[in-house]
Amino acid sequence: MNDRLTTTSYAVLTQVAVRPWSSYELAQQRVRYFRYVWPRAESAIYREVKRLASMGLLDGRKEYTGRRSRTIYSITDDGNEALREWLGTPVAPFSMDFEAILRLFIAPLGTKDDITSTLKQVRADTQEMLRFAGEVKQEFIDGINPTQDQIYLRALPVDFFISLLNTVDAWVDRTLAEIETWDDLMASEEKNSRALEKIRHMPVDTPDEPLKDISKPPESQTLRRS
Amino acid sequence: MNDRLTTTSYAVLTQVAVRPWSSYELAQQRVRYFRYVWPRAESAIYREVKRLASMGLLDGRKEYTGRRSRTIYSITDDGNEALREWLGTPVAPFSMDFEAILRLFIAPLGTKDDITSTLKQVRADTQEMLRFAGEVKQEFIDGINPTQDQIYLRALPVDFFISLLNTVDAWVDRTLAEIETWDDLMASEEKNSRALEKIRHMPVDTPDEPLKDISKPPESQTLRRS
DNA sequence: GGACACATGTAACGGGTTACATGATTTC
DNA sequence: GAAATCATGTAACCCGTTACATGTGTCC
Numbered sequence: 348m349n350d351r352l353t354t355t356s357y358a359v360l361t362q363v364a365v366r367p368w369s370s371y372e373l374a375q376q377r378v379r380y381f382r383y384v385w386p387r388a389e390s391a392i393y394r395e396v397k398r399l400a401s402m403g404l405l406d407g408r409k410e411y412t413g414r415r416s417r418t419i420y421s422i423t424d425d426g427n428e429a430l431r432e433w434l435g436t437p438v439a440p441f442s443m444d445f446e447a448i449l450r451l452f453i454a455p456l457g458t459k460d461d462i463t464s465t466l467k468q469v470r471a472d473t474q475e476m477l478r479f480a481g482e483v484k485q486e487f488i489d490g491i492n493p494t495q496d497q498i499y500l501r502a503l504p505v506d507f508f509i510s511l512l513n514t515v516d517a518w519v520d521r522t523l524a525e526i527e528t529w530d531d532l533m534a535s536e537e538k539n540s541r542a543l544e545k546i547r548h549m550p551v552d553t554p555d556e557p558l559k560d561i562s563k564p565p566e567s568q569t570l571r572r573s
Numbered sequence: 574m575n576d577r578l579t580t581t582s583y584a585v586l587t588q589v590a591v592r593p594w595s596s597y598e599l600a601q602q603r604v605r606y607f608r609y610v611w612p613r614a615e616s617a618i619y620r621e622v623k624r625l626a627s628m629g630l631l632d633g634r635k636e637y638t639g640r641r642s643r644t645i646y647s648i649t650d651d652g653n654e655a656l657r658e659w660l661g662t663p664v665a666p667f668s669m670d671f672e673a674i675l676r677l678f679i680a681p682l683g684t685k686d687d688i689t690s691t692l693k694q695v696r697a698d699t700q701e702m703l704r705f706a707g708e709v710k711q712e713f714i715d716g717i718n719p720t721q722d723q724i725y726l727r728a729l730p731v732d733f734f735i736s737l738l739n740t741v742d743a744w745v746d747r748t749l750a751e752i753e754t755w756d757d758l759m760a761s762e763e764k765n766s767r768a769l770e771k772i773r774h775m776p777v778d779t780p781d782e783p784l785k786d787i788s789k790p791p792e793s794q795t796l797r798r799s
Numbered sequence: 800g801g802a803c804a805c806a807t808g809t810a811a812c813g814g815g816t817t818a819c820a821t822g823a824t825t826t827c
Numbered sequence: 828g829a830a831a832t833c834a835t836g837t838a839a840c841c842c843g844t845t846a847c848a849t850g851t852g853t854c855c
Contacts, residue, residue: 349840349841351841353841353842354670354672354675355842355843357675358675361675361678361679364679364682369806369807370807370808371805371806371807371808374807374808375806381675383668383669384669384670384671384674384675385670385671385672385674385675386668386670387842387843387844388843388844388845389808390808390809390810390843390844390845390846391842391843391844393807393808393809394809394842394843395842412806412850412851412852413850413851414850414851415806415807415808415849415850415851416807416808417806417807417808418807418808427682430679430682431682431683433676434676434679434680434682434683434684434687434688434691435683435684435687437694438672438673438676438691438694438695439670439672440694440695440698441669441670441671441673441695441698441699441741442609442612442669442670443609443610443667443668443669443670444580444610444611444612444665444667444668444669445610445611445667446580446611446664446665447664447667448610448611448730448733449580449583449584449587449607449610449611450659450660450664451726451729451730452587452723452726452727452730453587453590453656453660454660454726455726456590456653456656456657456660457657457660457661458660458661461660461661462660465660465664468663468664468666469664469666469667472666472667473667477777477778478778478780480777481777481778481779481780482779482780484772484775484777484779485779485780487769487772488769488772488773488779496760496765497678497760498765498768498769498772499760499761499764499765499767499768500677500678500680500681500760501678501768502768502769502771502772503677503748503751504674504677504678505772505775506744506747506748506771506775507671507674507741507744507748509775509776509777510740510743510744511737511740511741511744512777513776513777514736514737514740515667515733515737517736518732518733518736518737521732522729522732522733525729534722534723534725534726535725538725539722539724539725541725542724542725542727542728543713543714543724543728545728545732546710546713546714546724546728546731547714549710549731549732549735550735550739551703551706551707551710551735551738551739552703552704552707553707553708553710553711553714554704554707554708554711575812575813577813579813579814581814581815595834595835596835596836597833597834597835597836600835600836601834613814613815613816614815614816614817615836616815616816616817616818616836616837616838617814617815617816619835619836619837620814620815620837621814638822638823638834639822639823640822640823641821641822641823641834641835642835643834643835643836644835644836
């Protein structure tokens with residue numbers, strides 16, 4: 348049997364480290380809390396807890412409601428040790444899947460309505476996530492979040508999440524506004540020169556200019572292009 | 574044989590729509606251009622082009638260099654039609670994998686050095702991506718980007734990408750600064766009340782307050798929590 | 800007491816990754 | 828002419844998803 352631990356393994360361990368849960372609760376609450384930074388299907392959680400239990404990192408105890416059983420998992424010492432070791436290993440880089448961006452590249456194959464609908468859907472998604480973030484914020488303010496005593500840690504991801512969503516939201520808004528000014532989706536001199544002017548002002552250093560952040564060690568400037 | 578099209582299929586089709594490529598070039602250039610919005614392993618591309626060719630959406634032509642062959646793919650009319658139809662379907666929601674955030678939750682299991690190293694690694698990653706974005710910006714300014722004539726479209730993802738990276742970068746900086754002020758990683762009254770004060774000022778509406786954006790249709794406010 | 804939603808999972812398939820393989824080209 | 832690197836893929840494993848299944852409370 349395979350006993351390599353993936354980030355999903357550690358994500359599950361992380362949650363069980365808080366307190367014991369049944370598989371079902373775990374799957375539900377993972378969706379609530381980690382959905383946005385490590386989204387996985389519920390069934391992946393069911394398989395993962397069994398694997399972790401068979402490796403001795405979780406301890407599974409059966410309970411019964413009538414004829415039907417459920418399993419409550421708690422973390423073992425080995426499980427905690429595995430988490431501790433994980434913290435010292437290199438972290439997986441941030442990555443994302445953003446289909447709407449792909450569609451932009453070939454937007455002229457479809458209609459203007461296609462692409463604006465796509466972008467509005469993205470906005471609806473981010474605003475739903477922002478609504479959720481607002482709920483969590485309110486829970487902490489009201490002092491009723493289950494992890495209230497860890498608010499000094501939890502505030503960090505919440506901060507990240509809100510910043511990110513506002514960034515995406517603002518981008519969608521100005522992108523929709525730009526596209527609304529277009530008569531069609533075809534290339535034109537005017538569109539292209541407007542875009543060039545915008546690109547000039549985008550907040551990133553170009554290779555010919557001095558770099559903004561000089562607090563970093565210099566070898567990071569010599570990384571080869573992949 | 575299975576002929577369901579995934580977003581990865583469309584990502585490949587999108588790229589081949591620009592011009593013909595060999596599988597190898599495709600895999601390389603995908604890494605360059607789509608790495609950040611739809612990252613996939615190169616071998617996935619090799620399998621995908623064969624699948625798309627067998628479905629008639631790509632046309633594969635063999636070339637030889639000595640005894641060794643390679644295949645050049647170009648898009649067919651059916652391939653273009655598939656792309657066009659795709660643009661009218663619901664888009665997959667934005668999602669991300671961000672392991673560093675998971676580690677924050679259990680940071681006290683490790684050392685302060687563990688967590689700051691993790692965050693510095695994230696910063697190094699985002700700054701490498703920003704460096705790449707700066708190169709692309711410069712290419713457009715110099716008028717030498719291969720998609721220069723489509724700059725009115727390409728500027729939109731570039732804008733997104735730069736905004737996102739700057740947001741992540743700024744978050745990492747203030748998070749590192751916060752953690753630097755800590756003596757240890759344990760919970761404390763002081764850390765928690767500071768965090769609460771920060772949360773109060775985070776830029777997101779809470780459920781008890783009037784909503785910022787009233788330009789949206791009202792039913793989006795009534796979405797059920799999942 | 801039937802319908803329906805919630806609770807608690809399992810099975811099977813396929814997309815994604817890691818590892819490997821081999822021919823051509825360049826370097827020194 | 829040996830070694831290293833680039834070009835061009837293939838094989839196999841396994842993580843993740845979709846679909847399904849069955850038991851239990853609850854509503855009316």
